[in-house]
Structure formats: C-alpha cells, structure tokens
Amino acid sequence: xxxxxxxxxxxxxxxxxxxxxxxxxxxxxxxxxxxxxxxxxxxxxxxxxxxxxxxxxxxxxxxxxxxxxxxxxxxxxxxxxxxxxxxxxxxxxxxxxxxxxxxxxxxxxxxxxxxxxxxxxxxxxxxxxxxxxxxxxxxxxxxxxxxxxxxxxxxxxxxxxxxxxxxxxxxxxxxxxxxxxxxxxxxxxxxxxxxxxxxxxxxxxxxxxxxxxxxxxxxxxxxxxxxxxxxxxxxxxxxxxxxxxxxxxxxxxxxxxxxxxxxxxxxxxxxxxxxxxxxxxxxxxxxxxxxxxxxxxxxxxxxxxxxxxxxxxxxxxxxxxxxxxxxxxxxxxxxxxxxxxxxxx
Amino acid sequence: xxxxxxxxxxxxxxxxxxxxxxxxxxxxxxxxxxxxxxxxxxxxxxxxxxxxxxxxxxxxxxxxxxxxxxxxxxxxxxxxxxxxxxxxxxxxxxxxxxxxxxxxxxxxxxxxxxxxxxxxxxxxxxxxxxxxxxxxxxxxxxxxxxxxxxxxxxxxxxxxxxxxxxxxxxxxxxxxxxxxxxxxxxxxxxxxxxxxxxxxxxxxxxxxxxxxxxxxxxxxxxxxxxxxxxxxxxxxxxxxxxxxxxxxxxxxxxxxxxxxxxxxxxxxxxxxxxxxxxxxxxxxxxxxxxxxxxxxxxxxxxxxxxxxxxxxxxxxxxxxxxxxxxxxxxxxxxxxxxxxxxxxxxxxxxxxxxxxxxxxxxxxxxxxxxxxxxxxxxxxxxxxxxxxxxxxxxxxxxxxxxxxxxxxxxxxxxxxxxxxxxxxxxxxxxxxxxxxxxxxxxxxxxxxxxxxxxxxxxxxxxxxxxxxxxxxxxxxxxxxxxxxxxxxxxxxxxxxxxxxxxxxxxxxxxxxxxxxxxxxxxxxxxxxxxxxxxxxxxxxxxxxxxxxxxxxxxxxxxxxxxxxxxxx
Numbered sequence: 001x002x003x004x005x006x007x008x009x010x011x012x013x014x015x016x017x018x019x020x021x022x023x024x025x026x027x028x029x030x031x032x033x034x035x036x037x038x039x040x041x042x043x044x045x046x047x048x049x050x051x052x053x054x055x056x057x058x059x060x061x062x063x064x065x066x067x068x069x070x071x072x073x074x075x076x077x078x079x080x081x082x083x084x085x086x087x088x089x090x091x092x093x094x095x096x097x098x099x100x101x102x103x104x105x106x107x108x109x110x111x112x113x114x115x116x117x118x119x120x121x122x123x124x125x126x127x128x129x130x131x132x133x134x135x136x137x138x139x140x141x142x143x144x145x146x147x148x149x150x151x152x153x154x155x156x157x158x159x160x161x162x163x164x165x166x167x168x169x170x171x172x173x174x175x176x177x178x179x180x181x182x183x184x185x186x187x188x189x190x191x192x193x194x195x196x197x198x199x200x201x202x203x204x205x206x207x208x209x210x211x212x213x214x215x216x217x218x219x220x221x222x223x224x225x226x227x228x229x230x231x232x233x234x235x236x237x238x239x240x241x242x243x244x245x246x247x248x249x250x251x252x253x254x255x256x257x258x259x260x261x262x263x264x265x266x267x268x269x270x271x272x273x274x275x276x277x278x279x280x281x282x283x284x285x286x287x288x289x290x291x292x293x294x295x296x297x298x299x300x301x302x303x304x305x306x307x308x309x310x311x312x313x314x315x316x317x318x319x320x321x322x323x324x325x326x327x328x329x330x331x332x333x334x335x336x337x338x339x340x341x342x343x344x345x
Numbered sequence: 346x347x348x349x350x351x352x353x354x355x356x357x358x359x360x361x362x363x364x365x366x367x368x369x370x371x372x373x374x375x376x377x378x379x380x381x382x383x384x385x386x387x388x389x390x391x392x393x394x395x396x397x398x399x400x401x402x403x404x405x406x407x408x409x410x411x412x413x414x415x416x417x418x419x420x421x422x423x424x425x426x427x428x429x430x431x432x433x434x435x436x437x438x439x440x441x442x443x444x445x446x447x448x449x450x451x452x453x454x455x456x457x458x459x460x461x462x463x464x465x466x467x468x469x470x471x472x473x474x475x476x477x478x479x480x481x482x483x484x485x486x487x488x489x490x491x492x493x494x495x496x497x498x499x500x501x502x503x504x505x506x507x508x509x510x511x512x513x514x515x516x517x518x519x520x521x522x523x524x525x526x527x528x529x530x531x532x533x534x535x536x537x538x539x540x541x542x543x544x545x546x547x548x549x550x551x552x553x554x555x556x557x558x559x560x561x562x563x564x565x566x567x568x569x570x571x572x573x574x575x576x577x578x579x580x581x582x583x584x585x586x587x588x589x590x591x592x593x594x595x596x597x598x599x600x601x602x603x604x605x606x607x608x609x610x611x612x613x614x615x616x617x618x619x620x621x622x623x624x625x626x627x628x629x630x631x632x633x634x635x636x637x638x639x640x641x642x643x644x645x646x647x648x649x650x651x652x653x654x655x656x657x658x659x660x661x662x663x664x665x666x667x668x669x670x671x672x673x674x675x676x677x678x679x680x681x682x683x684x685x686x687x688x689x690x691x692x693x694x695x696x697x698x699x700x701x702x703x704x705x706x707x708x709x710x711x712x713x714x715x716x717x718x719x720x721x722x723x724x725x726x727x728x729x730x731x732x733x734x735x736x737x738x739x740x741x742x743x744x745x746x747x748x749x750x751x752x753x754x755x756x757x758x759x760x761x762x763x764x765x766x767x768x769x770x771x772x773x774x775x776x777x778x779x780x781x782x783x784x785x786x787x788x789x790x791x792x793x794x795x796x797x798x799x800x801x802x803x804x805x806x807x808x809x810x811x812x813x814x815x816x817x818x819x820x821x822x823x824x825x826x827x828x829x830x831x832x833x834x835x836x837x838x839x840x841x842x843x844x845x846x847x848x849x850x851x852x853x854x855x856x857x858x859x860x861x862x863x864x865x866x867x868x869x870x871x872x873x874x875x876x877x878x879x880x881x882x883x884x885x886x887x888x889x890x891x892x893x894x895x896x897x898x899x900x901x902x903x904x905x906x907x908x909x910x911x912x913x
Binding site for chain 1: 374696697698722725726730732733734735738739740741742743751752756757798801863
C-alpha cells in the first residue's frame with residue numbers, strides 16, 4: 001500500500017448526502033445536535049421559552065379572550081382593578097383592560113418590533129461593515145468614528161431622541177412600532193457594523209480572497225460571493241442576543257412613556273408604567289404578569305444566544321468523554337473526513 | 346552544578362530505559378465521535394539515545410510524545426503504561442506529574458516564538474521552571490535561579506549569556522529563541538527531552554545549528570532525546586533509532602542505518618522513496634546552457650525593488666532590492682530562499698498583489714511600476730496562481746467546482762453546461778474524479794485540494810503560472826505526487842512557471858533555471874543542477890551544506906566536510 005495521506009475514516013455521512021442535510025446545518029438545529037449535558041439543557045430550555053413566546057405572538061388573536069384595547073363586552077364594561085379569577089383570568093387594570101389579554105397581545109408587539117428592528121439593523125450594519133472593511137481608506141475611518149460616537153450615547157437616551165424625532169408624538173400601531181424599531185436600529189447598527197467589518201478585514205487577507213483577486217474578480221464579486229458568506233457566521237448569535245436587548249429597550253421606552261398608546265397596541269413596558277401606582281395599594285397582578293413576560297422572554301433569548309456562543313467555540317463546547325457511549329455516535333458535523341484514496345498511481 | 350550532577354546520577358543509576366511506553370492507546374472525543382489517535386504503541390528510550398518518531402501528519406507521533414509529559418487536551422483519554430524513570434505518567438496524580446515535568450522529562454516545542462512569553466525576559470522564563478521545583482524542601486532563591494539560567498544559556502551556546510539573560514524574546518532571532526527554549530528544557534538536567542518538530546519552524550541554516558546543539562547535548566550530558574519530526578533529513582542527521590508511525594500504529598522500528606538502507610515495510614519504503622533528495626532527479630540534469638530559451642520573454646525584472654512603508658516615524662522595510670531576472674516561455678524559473686528573503690513578494694508582485702516601488706518589472710510587456718488594477722485586469726487571465734496553503738485558498742462556502750469555474754465565469758462567461766464540462770476536464774487533468782466538483786473543500790484531503798488548486802490556476806490555459814510554496818503544507822508522500830503532477834502538466838500545457846520554495850531539493854526537481862534570494866538580493870542564478878552542484882557564492886554554499894540529506898552515512902560525511910563552512 002502506498003503511503004496515502006492520513007485522514008479520518010470515512011463516515012457514511014460524508015459519502016452520500018442524505019436529504020435534509022441542509023436542515024441539520026441550520027444554526028439552532030445544528031447547535032442542538034452537537035450539544036451535550038448542561039449546555040444542551042440550557043439551549044433546549046431557551047429554545048422552548050423562545051418558541052412559546054413566538055407562538056403566543058402568532059396565536060394571540062386566537063388565545064386571547066379579549067382585544068388589547070377592549071374595555072367592555074356584551075355584558076357591559078369590565079370592572080377596574082378586579083382581582084384575578086372568573087372572567088378575567090389575571091385580573092384587570094385601573095383602566096379596565098384585561099391583563100391576560102394584554103400580556104398575550106404584548107408578545108405580538110414585541111415580536112414585530114424585534115423583527116423590524118433587527119432586519120433593518122442587519123441590512124444596514126452588514127452592508128456598511130462589508131464596504132467599510134473591504135474598501136478601507138477614508139470611508140472606513142469616517143464610518144468607524146460615527147459608529148464609535150453612537151456607542152458613546154446611552155442607548156436608551158438615543159432611543160428616546162429617535163422616537164421623538166420619528167414619532168412626533170403621534171402613535172398608531174405601525175408608526176409606534178416603526179419609531180421603536182428605528183430607534184433600536186440606530187443603537188444596534190454599530191454592533192453589526194463592527195462585527196462584520198472586523199470579519200471582513202480578517203477575511204480580506206485570507207488566501208481564498210487573494211486567489212479570487214488574482215483571477216481578476218471585481219471587488220463587488222469578492223465582497224458578495226466570497227466575504228459575505230464567510231463573514232455572517234456569527235450573525236445568528238448577535239441576532240439572538242440583540243433580540244433580548246431590543247425587548248428591554250422597547251419595554252424601557254414604553255415604561256418612560258415613549259412607547260405605543262394602549263389603544264393602538266399592547267405593550268409590556270407601558271403596562272408596567274401604569275402598574276406602578278397599583279403596587280402601593282396591594283394590586284400585584286397588573287405589574288407581575290407583564291413583568292414576568294419581559295423576564296421570561298429575555299431569559300429565553302439570552303439562554304439561546306449564550307449557549308450558541310459556547311457551542312460555536314470548540315474550546316468551550318462540551319463533549320462526551322471518549323470511549324464512553326461511543327456506540328451511539330453523535331455526528332453533528334461531518335468530520336471533515338475524506339473517503340477515497342488519493343486518486344493516483 | 347554538583348547538586349545537579351548528583352541528581353542526574355541518581356536517576357540514571359537504574360540503567361534501565363529512561364522512557365518506556367507499553368500498549369498506549371489515546372482516543373479523542375470529537376464532534377464526529379471518538380477518534381483513535383494512537384493504537385497500542387510500545388517503545389523504549391535508553392539513556393543517551395536519540396529516538397526519532399517519524400510519520401506524516403495525523404500519524405499520532407505528537408500525541409504519543411505529549412502523553413509522556415501528560416500534556417493531552419481534556420478531550421483525550423489514554424490507556425496503557427508510560428514509565429518515565431520507572432513512574433507511570435498516565436496514572437500519576439497531577440501534583441506528582443508536575444514534579445516529573447521539568448525534572449525528569451522536558452519538552453521543546455515547534456514554534457519558539459510562541460513557546461516563549463513575550464512580556465517576560467528569557468532569564469525569568471528559564472528561572473520559572475527552576476523555582477517551580479523545590480530541592481531539599483526549599484525553593485531556589487531568585488539570585489541562584491538567575492545564575493542557573495545564565496549557566497543554561499551558556500550551555501546552549503548563546504554568546505554573552507550574562508547580558509542576554511535580561512533580553513526579551515523579541516530581541517532574539519528565531520534560532521536563538523529556540524536555543525532559549527532548549528536551555529529552559531535543560532535547566533533542571535532532565536534525563537529525557539521530548540523535542541516536537543524542534544526545527545520545522547526554522548530556516549535550513551538555523552536548523553543545522555539547532556541539530557548540532559542537540560547532538561552536543563546528547564554527547565556531553567548524556568541526555569536522551571525523543572525527536573518528533575516528519576523530515577527524513579533531520580532523522581538521518583541526528584537519530585540513533587527510528588520509529589515509523591502511520592495512522593496511530595507503529596509500522597516499523599529500526600536503528601537509523603538499517604532503516605534507511607533496508608526498510609522492511611512497504612510504507613517505510615514508499616515514504617523514503619518520496620523524500621526529495623538533493624542532486625537526484627534534477628530537471629536540468631546535464632544541461633550546459635540555459636534551457637527553454639528563444640521564445641518570448643514573459644516576465645522581465647530589471648533592478649526590481651519592493652519596499653513596504655514603515656509605521657509612522659519609522660523607516661520602511663525593503664523586501665526586494667535590485668533584483669533582475671527573466672522568465673521565458675515554457676521555462677520553469679525556481680526561486681529559493683529562506684523566510685523573509687522576499688521570494689513570495691516577487692511572486693505576488695508579478696501577479697499584481699504587491700506594488701513595486703523601484704526599478705522595472707514587465708509582465709507580458711505590461712510595466713508594473715505605476716500599477717493600475719484596471720489596466721492590468723485583462724492580463725489576469727494569462728496568469729495562474731497556486732497558493733501555499735490549499736486549505737485556506739478555497740472559499741469554504743463554495744464547492745470545488747464553483748471555485749474552479751470562477752476564472753472561467755469572470756473572463757469567458759460560458760454557459761452553465763460548458764462551465765461544468767470544462768471543470769470536469771480540468772479535474773481529470775489533475776487526476777481527480779470529475780464528481781469531486783460537487784464537494785466542498787473541507788471534504789478533500791490536503792493533496793486533493795492542492796490538485797484542485799492547480800486545476801483552478803490552469804482553468805484559462807494561462808501561459809504563466811506562479812506557484813508560491815505549493816507543496817510546503819503537504820506531507821512528503823503527497824508532495825511527491827503533486828510535484829510529479831506539476832511536472833507533467835507543465836510538459837503537457839507548456840506554461841512558463843515561477844516556482845517558489847524554501848526547499849532546494851524540490852526546486853531542483855522542477856526548475857530549469859534557479860535563482861537564490863537572500864535578504865532581498867538575488868545572490869546567484871544559474872542552471873539548477875549547477876547551482877546545486879557547484880555553488881559559486883558563499884551563501885548558496887552554506888544553504889546547500891545546511892540541508893540534511895536523507896541518508897545517515899552521506900549526511901555524516903557532509904556534516905564533517907561542511908563543519909567549517911557552517912560555523913563560519
């Protein structure tokens with residue numbers, strides 16, 4: 001036998017591509033498959049909480065017994081500050097809103113704001129980061145200075161300023177959501193910008209980018225085809241971590257009175273604000289439920305983000321001890337294995 | 346010294362082997378399941394012996410050596426017995442293991458610039474090991490440790506050790522840094538040194554010095570050395586006995602002369618046959634004048650200078666200075682030099698990746714001084730480039746087929762079917778099955794990736810190919826095949842090539858005309874076989890003398906013959 005290159009033994013997975021392989025490569029799913037022990041527990045718990053949050057948002061119109069701005073039904077007006085029980089599962093607020101319904105509808109607002117703000121900041125941050133990192137020069141320097149300047153502002157203050165500028169005090173559902181989303185976007189763009197710019201600068205020196213350059217590829221082609229796909233690896237991670245921060249910023253805005261009016265959408269921060277005066281009179285349910293919703297959602301998203309962070313790093317990733325339970329192999333990532341022999345004489 | 350000497354005597358009095366490994370198994374837990382790295386390995390090292398463990402990457406040689414010091418990562422589990430001076434390292438407690446490390450066995454790492462901590466002086470780093478081991482119940486004083494450090498530096502031949510002991514690592518050259526690492530390993534007079542590729546990161550002239558030093562240590566202090574290497578020349582130069590490993594198994598074990606003269610196993614035979622041997626199989630054998638002339642001159646450099654701007658307030662760095670050469674059609678021009686000699690910079694300048702700052706460089710008649718990407722772009726299709734590291738030169742998110750098709754898509758804009766057909770042809774011309782087009786780079790081995798890289802560089806049938814160290818990231822047997830393929834393709838397609846390498850033997854195998862670079866200057870150029878056979882410049886002579894040949898007897902003769910030259 002000729003001395004062939006050593007390589008890991010062929011795994012069936014590397015020989016034939018089973019259908020649905022792309023599914024297993026999706027960020028969250030691949031992470032779940034390769035995790036073990038406590039890391040897996042944390043990730044699973046976070047995923048379940050987050051899924052519950054998203055499902056609530058989607059199904060809010062079905063689950064919620066009343067609308068978010070409903071204060072009366074066929075039987076007449078709702079009682080104000082009614083204790084939990086009976087028709088109003090979690091009680092009612094001073095304005096007569098049903099707490100249970102508003103908490104459920106609040107999930108919908110939160111999801112909308114997260115999706116809009118994260119998409120906006122992703123697009124802007126990634127594009128700016130790619131150009132800035134790849135082209136360099138004075139464009140890069142100016143963008144970095146602006147990003148640093150935005151960093152220097154307290155994010156909530158910035159969000160308040162933006163919501164005043166954008167909202168002009170009016171608030172429909174979409175204008176309220178847009179105001180919140182854009183103010184959150186302004187806070188988050190520098191983060192995406194920085195991450196993508198750093199990755200781009202690193203990748204710019206990689207031989208595969210140079211080999212594209214030598215072949216005569218244009219800068220646009222290099223950025224779009226070679227750098228973009230490689231620079232976005234860490235995005236799911238920042239995405240989840242930022243989502244939880246976006247919720248906190250939204251709740252903070254609502255709490256300070258810059259949020260969305262109760263007649264246009266339900267918003268946890270606003271409800272918390274209105275519940276403040278209830279606390280001293282022993283009315284706990286108006287504050288506890290929206291507050292718990294914020295805590296749970298943020299916790300869920302953070303758990304997902306942090307576990308993905310650990311799992312992305314091979315040094316932090318837990319593995320089963322070798323030699324134990326090797327019968328059931330966990331083949332999450334194809335082991336870079338190559339099968340056939342060096343195909344030469 | 347006397348205390349240390351006594352200590353050495355005490356440990357050596359047993360007269361048994363210094364290191365005894367029996368039935369060692371090491372398994373790694375990875376994402377892809379358990380991977381056995383070392384399978385049932387047994388070997389012994391006697392006092393004063395140099396045992397070389399050779400093998401290609403992934404053969405388990407480094408893992409075996411690291412087990413001796415208990416330096417395996419957390420994901421590894423080891424079974425078996427590793428006796429260092431009669432104590433089992435595998436089962437011993439961490440505290441006991443710390444005592445054994447440094448005192449009974451020490452390690453020399455591959456890359457001296459990362460093995461030393463840049464924020465401490467070298468003296469401090471040597472003393473750290475000394476002070477970690479208490480003798481007779483008390484710690485060594487700082488002053489005493491410093492004296493010992495000076496002594497250790499003197500032992501490894503660092504000039505003026507009293508001053509150098511206060512130097513920081515960045516103030517020393519690569520070879521001196523490796524000497525410091527060896528000094529730190531020697532500080533407590535361990536009976537055994539494990540040297541993991543101690544010369545791989547070093548230039549060939551520095552390598553010769555370090556090998557000399559290791560040999561002296563063995564001769565003077567009777568230190569046993571376990572030498573991990575993939576370089577058969579180093580083995581021939583230093584080892585007494587050789588263990589050949591392949592995929593975690595010991596394939597063959599023999600004294601060095603026997604192994605090189607009569608290898609028993611097929612694997613060993615093939616491995617030895619694949620090692621390039623200076624002076625054999627030269628591309629320009631028997632040539633008396635420059636081959637392949639008369640055609641068009643594709644590249645002409647006249648007084649070429651390339652310098653990189655310095656940081657603010659500092660002078661720039663001149664990488665290439667006053668270099669003149671030509672590359673004609675169908676000719677392979679070999680460029681050799683040590684690291685930092687500017688050989689890659691020249692190759693990159695021809696491909697338009699570096700700007701030139703002085704003299705003139707014409708590529709297909711296009712002047713590169715005053716380079717503008719827009720003017721040069723049409724010429725890019727005429728230049729193929731093969732990069733050093735095949736793993737990094739492919740976009741991991743694209744399939745091999747997409748990568749190879751890229752030059753076609755940019756310059757010719759063929760239909761999808763045409764591109765696919767051409768990719769298939771190209772893959773077959775580099776002896777890869779055309780079905781590999783659908784694979785991702787990480788699914789190929791190093792050698793296969795470098796073939797694919799060759800295919801990409803040839804996609805547009807360029808008249809000129811620049812190969813920048815195309816085989817130095819590959820194992821020796823794979824290197825032999827890739828070189829053979831390169832030679833065949835060059836004959837078949839008739840492209841001119843600039844072949845850049847630090848390995849003289851490799852360059853000689855392929856090149857008709859060879860240039861030797863030293864610190865940015867082209868010190869010598871000529872017909873390959875003549876430059877390698879009768880070098881005229883001192884630097885070239887020293888370079889060739891430093892290169893260990895894979896034959897113990899010939900290497901011993903060469904070593905004696907060149908002793909004066911090397912020390913000069």
